[in-house]
Amino acid sequence: MTIKLQTFTVLALSAGVLPFIATPPPAAAVTVRPAAPPPAESAERPASEETEKVEKVEEVKSKPVLLRPGHRGxxxxxxxxxxxxxxxxxxxxxxxxxxxxxxxxxxxxxxxxxxxxxxxxxxxxxxxDKPVRHKVLVPGGAPDRVEIDLRNQLLTVYRDRRPALISHVSTGAEVRYCENGRCGNAITPTGDFRVLRRAPGWTTGPLGSMYNSLYFTGAIAMHGSTKVPLRPASHGCVRVPLETSKRLYQMVKIGEPVHVRGKIM
The missing domain is CATH 1.10.101.10 (PGBD-like superfamily/PGBD)
Known part of the structure; x- marks a missing residue:
């Protein structure tokens, strides 16, 4: 066997053919690490939920305090x-x-x-909590008077030249109307007037009911109403909230000056 192998090797070298010997390379050193466990979702979820709760609490604290109709306390x-x-x-x-x-x-x-x-x-x-700068419609007017601002839909009663009652009002809608066989223009006239007549309590006419009416020209009056919207909506009268109209009726007597100024926007 030794003679045959040597003979084969000599013949291969003489033919220029290198013998191929499949010898596996030395094995590289491989460090085997255990597989990482899957993320512990159950362990992380409580932490995230807790963070969300804290954020919600902080959000509630940062919101401005609001009072709105229906609230009590x-x-x-x-x-x-x-x-x-x-x-x-x-x-x-x-x-x-x-x-x-x-x-x-x-x-x-x-x-x-x-x-x-x-x-x-x-x-x-x-x-x-701060003082309000009041804009007088009639500078140099009587110490006791009523001013009605059509533009801002605001009524002010003065006592000794100082505001003693300030009320949201709704004046004439400035439209043509026809109701219950009566037609006209829903206009609150501007100018200088005086209280001519007083009608206590509820009175009902062709155009609806009025409470504690203070007439200052013709059929136009300042009076309490259950409907006092932000917009001008009356037939020409000056609608006042009911509770405020009680105080207004106590304060304003016959002969008191009434000044109507401005223009509805």
Whole structure:
């Protein structure tokens, strides 16, 4: 066997053919690590849920405090007290954000040149604690008088030249109307007038019901109403919130000057 192998090798070398010997390379050193376990979802979920809860709590704390119709409590009672001190609110201090409270909120917002809204936030609450610069429609007018601002839909009663009652109102819609066989123009006239007649309690006429009416020209009166929207909506009278109209009727007597100025926008 040795002689044959040597003979084969010599013949292969002489033919120029190198023998192929399939010798496996030395094995490389491989470090085998155990497979990583799958993410522990059940362990991570509680942590993320806890983070979400904290974020939600912080979000609630950062939101501005809002009072709106229907709310009750001490915050509403405090709001009513401040509105009463400012001569905007004349209803009960009952801690209920009712319709009369809403009308007083509108009166303050319009008096402060703010956009009338039902909601009360930090901006308005802060403004309630600051003095309001009042714009007089009739400089040099009588110490006791009534001013009606058509543009801002606001009524102010002065006592000794100081605002003693400030009310949101709804004046003539300035449209042509025909109701119950009666037609006319829904206009609240501008000018200088005086209270000519008083009608206590509810009275009903062809154009509807009026409460505690104070007539200052013809059939045009300042009176309490259950409908006092933000827009001019009357047939020409000056609609006043019911609770405010009670105080208005107590204050204003026959002969008191009434000044109507401005133009509805």
């Amino acid at each position: 001490e915050a509403v009672r405090s709001l009513q007290r401040k509105l009463h001190r400012g001569r905007y609110y004349f209803g009960r201090i009952n801690g209920v954000y009712d319709e009369q409270t809403k009308f007083a909120v509108w009166a303050f917002q319009k008096h402060k040149r703010m956009m009338p809204r039902k909601e009360v936030g930090p901006k308005m609450l802060a403004a309630l």
